[in-house]
Amino acid sequence: xxxxxxxxxxxxxxxxxxxxxxxxxxxxxxxxxxxxxxxxxxxxxxxxxxxxxxxxxxxxxxxxxxxxxxxxxxxxxxxxxxxxxxxxxxxxxxxxxxxxxxxxxxxxxxxxxxxxxxxxxxxxxxxxxxxxxxxxxxxxxxxxxxxxxxxxxxxxxxxxxxxxxxxxxxxxxxxxxxxxxxxxxxxxxxxxxxxxxxxxxxxxxxxxxxxxxxxxxxxxxxxxxxxxxxxxxxxxxxxxxxxxxxxxxxxxxxxxxxxxxxxxxxxxxxxxxxxxxxxxxxxxxxxxxxxxxxxxxxxxxxxxxxxxxxxxxxxxxxxxxxxxxxxxxxxxxxxxxxxxxxxxxxxxxxxxxxxxxxxxxxxxxxxxxxxxxxxxxxxxxxxxxxxxxxxxxxxxxxxxxxx
Numbered sequence: 001x002x003x004x005x006x007x008x009x010x011x012x013x014x015x016x017x018x019x020x021x022x023x024x025x026x027x028x029x030x031x032x033x034x035x036x037x038x039x040x041x042x043x044x045x046x047x048x049x050x051x052x053x054x055x056x057x058x059x060x061x062x063x064x065x066x067x068x069x070x071x072x073x074x075x076x077x078x079x080x081x082x083x084x085x086x087x088x089x090x091x092x093x094x095x096x097x098x099x100x101x102x103x104x105x106x107x108x109x110x111x112x113x114x115x116x117x118x119x120x121x122x123x124x125x126x127x128x129x130x131x132x133x134x135x136x137x138x139x140x141x142x143x144x145x146x147x148x149x150x151x152x153x154x155x156x157x158x159x160x161x162x163x164x165x166x167x168x169x170x171x172x173x174x175x176x177x178x179x180x181x182x183x184x185x186x187x188x189x190x191x192x193x194x195x196x197x198x199x200x201x202x203x204x205x206x207x208x209x210x211x212x213x214x215x216x217x218x219x220x221x222x223x224x225x226x227x228x229x230x231x232x233x234x235x236x237x238x239x240x241x242x243x244x245x246x247x248x249x250x251x252x253x254x255x256x257x258x259x260x261x262x263x264x265x266x267x268x269x270x271x272x273x274x275x276x277x278x279x280x281x282x283x284x285x286x287x288x289x290x291x292x293x294x295x296x297x298x299x300x301x302x303x304x305x306x307x308x309x310x311x312x313x314x315x316x317x318x319x320x321x322x323x324x325x326x327x328x329x330x331x332x333x334x335x336x337x338x339x340x341x342x343x344x345x346x347x348x349x350x351x352x353x354x355x356x357x358x359x360x361x362x363x364x365x366x367x368x369x370x371x372x373x374x375x376x377x378x379x380x381x382x383x384x385x386x387x388x389x390x391x392x393x394x395x396x397x398x399x400x401x402x403x
Contacts, residue, residue: 007277013257017360018125058120072087098398114263254360281399284301292324298395368387
């Protein structure tokens with residue numbers, strides 16, 4: 001990374017993450033994105049015409065596709081940004097919004113821009129059912145409804161839950177460990193919530209019905225305060241797996257995230273506080289079935305090229321696409337050192353993860369970064385990596401520092 005051009009985060013926020021069939025069930029995700037791209041600049045007083053580039057991550061195109069094309073363009077125009085604002089929609093599965101941030105960083109490094117908003121959104125409640133075989137008409141036979149959410153199983157490959165289950169077994173991760181990690185996710189979340197830790201990042205989202213009545217969503221809707229290890233143990237495994245359940249995986253969620261980045265020089269010029277430095281970023285991929293391993297692959301890549309040891313990381317955010325992901329990845333990073341593995345797990349997802357908070361895929365990458373950043377700031381500074389896996393074993397990671 002070109003250290004001659006420091007890239008900094010000056011603002012970051014997200015909507016609360018909603019549960020499946022919840023308050024935002026009829027809201028297109030790009031409308032949720034509109035709210036955060038406005039909030040992320042309004043909270044620091046940056047005019048809309050100063051933003052040169054907006055990235056937008058999304059994974060399930062069938063959710064926005066029936067309504068609009070190029071959702072980022074729709075969102076920025078509806079939000080009142082100038083028509084001259086450049087933008088791009090990114091699909092790298094669950095990595096999408098983090099990939100968008102990397103794209104914006106490269107634009108800054110290349111000298112093309114100085115200020116960018118990185119955003120991402122998803123609403124899995126708003127995915128339509130498609131009626132197949134109707135474009136050219138059908139004289140006889142049934143019409144079949146197709147659930148686009150089936151996109152979570154990749155054509156020609158096994159469901160990601162099956163791949164995760166198999167890899168977890170390969171690394172000796174048990175169902176009990178997954179359930180214990182899931183319980184920890186909920187417990188850490190509620191402890192953080194009670195301490196007010198999400199106030200920095202979460203912005204209430206208002207939903208209006210057809211009659212103009214307003215419902216305000218102020219907090220994440222998926223965390224379950226009554227979660228116990230006994231309840232988790234009673235859940236049946238899904239999709240023919242031995243260990244993957246609805247309790248040790250996230251739900252189907254909705255939400256949007258946004259991060260405002262710029263050069264350090266531009267932040268100084270505008271009189272803005274630097275919240276964090278983006279020190280490095282990278283991606284990694286593996287064989288399609290190895291999805292739980294890729295957060296470790298990209299973390300090790302970042303550590304190696306920055307001359308760091310894993311124990312030097314103050315915090316880690318590893319997306320809980322399943323509870324198996326942080327368990328497998330921390331084991332790989334520790335490379336047989338049990339004490340280091342325990343240390344890494346203590347520093348991972350300290351305020352809860354996606355099993356509790358939720359995982360609207362297009363929004364999650366940036367959520368990980370801001371959750372990590374705000375916690376490092378509360379601790380007085382330090383370095384951390386936010387990383388996640390994406391469909392067919394892709395992975396992204398970002399190394400940040402808070403001074």
